[in-house]
Amino acid sequence: MISALCLTLALVQATEPPHPSTGIAIERAVAEQLDLGVGDTVRLGAAPESLPHLAVVSAIYEPRPDPAEVSRRSLRVRLHLPDLAAVLGAPDRVDRFGVGLLPGVTPDSAAAVLNRSAFGFRAHPSATIASESSQTFKVVSRFHRAIAVITIVASAVFLLCIMLLKVEERRLDAAVMRFVGVRRRTIFGALVLEAALIAVLGSALGAGLAFLAGAATNAYYREFFDTELIFSLITPRIVLFSVCLSLLLGVAAGALAAWRLVRTRPMALWGRA
């Protein structure tokens, strides 16, 4: 059985036939970089200058994408635990290993039992380890949230200015509409409706641009890091939130600008106070 241990090892291709029992699994990146395939023989050792062990590549695997390891440059192979111990020359020494649980056993209770009875190591639920290793991403996420808030505030101010300018352009139209008997309420409603439509169209355009930018970001970084990780993710919930927020801001900006317009006397709009 191949252990879950992963160590960085000195590894070179060998010509001698391997020991029949030494089989290793290498990750795809290793296979590509060293041009290895299943059945090839390699030399293993704990240091580049000492490669006494022979092994045969018995599997090539694709490691599960992990954001915490996306920038890792080291290459990994997997060995059976006895083979690894033999390579390291330290049969009773491991840094860490994973424990599979039977269905119904909770990680917390298993960790608690192990920590009560074991000596020399500490058990942690994988969720805790994931949380610990995700601290960087949490900080990045908070940073993104702060940028988003600043963007929203700036956009709201920009939108309000645009609406005020647009409405200023309509002063004469509004005056004429008032002259021909159109009520303030109608003009107000028309302007707010227009603002809402602009906001919805703007948010649709924004969502479209976000999808394109996200696709480009993912394509670039997936290629750069050789990973299947998703770097930019736009969910339906994010789109819905954006459209709703845009609509809210648009209607608020439109209403404010329209209110300014309709409370002005028609003759003042016409150009004579």
Place this chain on the structure above:
Amino acid sequence: MLVARDLRKDYPMNGETVHALRGASLTVEPGEYVALVGPSGSGKSTLLQIVGGIDTPTAGTVEILGTRLETLSDRELTRLRLTRLGFVFQRFHLLPVLTARENVELPMAEAGVKGADRRARARRLLDYVGLGHREGHRATQLSGGEMQRVAIARALANRPAVLLADEPTGELDAATGQEILDLFRRLNTDGTTLLVVTHDERLAAQAGRTVHMLDGRIVSEAAAP
């Protein structure tokens, strides 16, 4: 139908008081075609705006169809402008995003006329002003004369008691202006009451009565021979 009594209008300008109207009185009877003429700054447009209920006098009264305008609330005055008065402006002032028909429909929609009825009436009015074939064109796609004819159709939308026009040929060339004059004459012949502010001597000449203004006062009136 329309009675203005001793209208005065003062407003401040650059720290001084401008007397735009100094006691102007005017009566327009049903079916009349009255031209208001005079030099620039004589108070013609101010008088038209006050009798049209879009400006308020400093003193004096205006009565339209027996209703004193100063007794009306802003909402009532808006309603009166919508249903009893029609306005035509020098620069047409159509809504550019709307088609000719939609511009004509606008006052009817505001008055609560149902969709099919207002579409039919808008078409009839556009036919009346000779623009039935242009009903689907946006205002920006129309010539000056066409825009003014659409504006006239819009002013007639709610069957107003009086049509008020401020320099309706002022932005048009002679030939196009003549089309508007012909349209006004036809409107009056068909029973529309008209009060028109103009510098255009041809327009003044075809009116049933010409009222001359100078320095905010009505200085003379002359009926057509």
